Amino acid sequence: MGHDSEHDAVLETVRRLCAGFPGEYWRARDRERSYPTEFVQALTEAGLLGVLIPESYGGSGLGLSAAAAILEEIHASGCNAAAVHAQMYTMGTVLRHGSQAQKSQWLPKIASGEVRLQAFGVTEPGAGTDTTAITTQAVRRGESYVINGQKVWISRAEHSDLMILLARTTPRDQTTKKTDGLSVFLLDMREAVGRGLTIKPIRTMFNHATTELFFDDLEIPADCLIGEEGKGFRYILDGMNAERILIAAECIGDGRWFVDKARAYATNRVVFGRPIGQNQGVQFPIARAYAQVRAAKLMTYEAAARYEAGEGAGEEANMAKLLASEASWAAADMCIQTHGGFGFAEEYDVERKFRETRLYQVAPISTNLILAYLAEHVLGLPRSY
Numbered sequence: 001m002g003h004d005s006e007h008d009a010v011l012e013t014v015r016r017l018c019a020g021f022p023g024e025y026w027r028a029r030d031r032e033r034s035y036p037t038e039f040v041q042a043l044t045e046a047g048l049l050g051v052l053i054p055e056s057y058g059g060s061g062l063g064l065s066a067a068a069a070i071l072e073e074i075h076a077s078g079c080n081a082a083a084v085h086a087q088m089y090t091m092g093t094v095l096r097h098g099s100q101a102q103k104s105q106w107l108p109k110i111a112s113g114e115v116r117l118q119a120f121g122v123t124e125p126g127a128g129t130d131t132t133a134i135t136t137q138a139v140r141r142g143e144s145y146v147i148n149g150q151k152v153w154i155s156r157a158e159h160s161d162l163m164i165l166l167a168r169t170t171p172r173d174q175t176t177k178k179t180d181g182l183s184v185f186l187l188d189m190r191e192a193v194g195r196g197l198t199i200k201p202i203r204t205m206f207n208h209a210t211t212e213l214f215f216d217d218l219e220i221p222a223d224c225l226i227g228e229e230g231k232g233f234r235y236i237l238d239g240m241n242a243e244r245i246l247i248a249a250e251c252i253g254d255g256r257w258f259v260d261k262a263r264a265y266a267t268n269r270v271v272f273g274r275p276i277g278q279n280q281g282v283q284f285p286i287a288r289a290y291a292q293v294r295a296a297k298l299m300t301y302e303a304a305a306r307y308e309a310g311e312g313a314g315e316e317a318n319m320a321k322l323l324a325s326e327a328s329w330a331a332a333d334m335c336i337q338t339h340g341g342f343g344f345a346e347e348y349d350v351e352r353k354f355r356e357t358r359l360y361q362v363a364p365i366s367t368n369l370i371l372a373y374l375a376e377h378v379l380g381l382p383r384s385y
C-alpha cells in the first residue's frame, strides 16, 4: 500500500470486521466442516476482496502489498482467509492476460460480490507438483472447447461461481517444450455442474472446503480461453508468484497470532509461584519465534514490492513462502508448548490454528520444490529432477 494512512484505514477495517468473528465462530465451522459464508460475505461487503480490481471495474485498484497486508491481518486476528484468498491470487491472471470483453463481463460482478472467483484448478492426481504432466484435456470443437480429465485438491469449488482452469490443449508428447500446449480458461461453474463437471468434497485435517473435480465431456464456450491457446503455463506461473506472496502473508499473520497468544498465556499462567514466562526456557522460544516471523515479514513485503513494480519476483516470492511457512510452523509449535496441556484444548484455538498453518509447507508448493528452485535457478546448481 503506497500511502500510510490509507494502509492504516484498511487494516483498521479488517481488524474491526474480524473482531465480529471470534474463536467460537471458527470452532463451530471447524466442527461442522462448514464454509464461513458470513465471514466471506462481510469481507465482500467491505470491499476487501476487490482491492486488486481496478477502480474502473468497481474495485479499489490497490497493489499486491495491500492484499498481502489484508490477509496478514485476517490471520493475525485469529481468523482464516483460506475461504477467500483465491480471488486475490488469481486476479493477476485475469488482469494481465484476460481480454477486454472478459474483464468487462466479470470484474464489476466480482468486485460487487455478485460473482465469486474462488477456484483455481491446477493440481491433478497423476501429476502432483509436476504441473506440465497434467493430462486434463481441452479440445477445440467449433465455438467450444470440450474438457475431459480430473483435478484434485481444488479448494472452494463448491463455493465459487468461476474457476481458473489449467488444461492441456496440445498433448505433452506433441510439443517441443513441455511447458507449451497448456491453456488457461475462465470457466463458469454454475453452468458446468451437472453438465460434465462433478465436484466431490475431500475431508481433511482442517476446514478447507477442498474437492476433487471430474470433467466428462464438459463443453464450454471458446471465449472462456484466457490469452493465447498454448501459452497458459506462463500466465499461471505469474499468478503463482502472487499466490506465494499472499500465502506468506497469511503465515506471517498466523505467526503473529501464535506469538501474541503465547506471550499473553506465559504472562498470566502461574506455576511454582511465578508466571511461566519468567522462565527463560519459556520466554526464549517466544522471543525466537517473534524474530523469525519479523524476518520472514521483511522478505514477504520485499517480494510484494518487486511484484508490484513489475520486477522479477520469483526468487523473493519463493523465499518468502519458504521462510514464512517455517516461521509460522515454529511459532505454532512454540505456542502449543507454552500452553502445556491447554494447547490441546479446542477452546484455546491454538490447536486449530496449529493444524491450519501446517498446510503452507505443502501447498501451494512444498518446501522441497522451493529449495530446488533456489538451488537451480538462483544458485546455478545442477537440475535435480
Ligand SMILES: Cc1cc2nc3c(=O)[nH]c(=O)nc-3n(C[C@H](O)[C@H](O)[C@H](O)COP(=O)(O)OP(=O)(O)OC[C@H]3O[C@@H](n4cnc5c(N)ncnc54)[C@H](O)[C@@H]3O)c2cc1C
Pocket: 119, 120, 121, 122, 123, 127, 128, 129, 130, 152, 153, 154, 155, 156, 204, 208, 210, 359, 362, 363, 364, 365, 366, 367, 368, 369, 372, 384, 385
Ligand atoms: C488443503 C489443500 C488445498 C489445496 N488447494 C489447491 C487448489 O485450490 N488448487 C490446486 O490446483 N491445488 C491445490 N492444492 C494442491 C497443492 O498445491 C499440492 O498438494 C502441492 O502442490 C503438492 O502436490 P502433491 O500433493 O501432488 O505432492 P507430490 O508432488 O506428490 O509431492 C509429495 C512430496 O514429495 C516431494 N517431492 C516431489 N518431487 C520432488 C523432487 N523432485 N525433489 C524433492 N522432493 C520432491 C514434495 O516436496 C512433497 O513433499 C491443495 C492441497 C491441499 C492439501
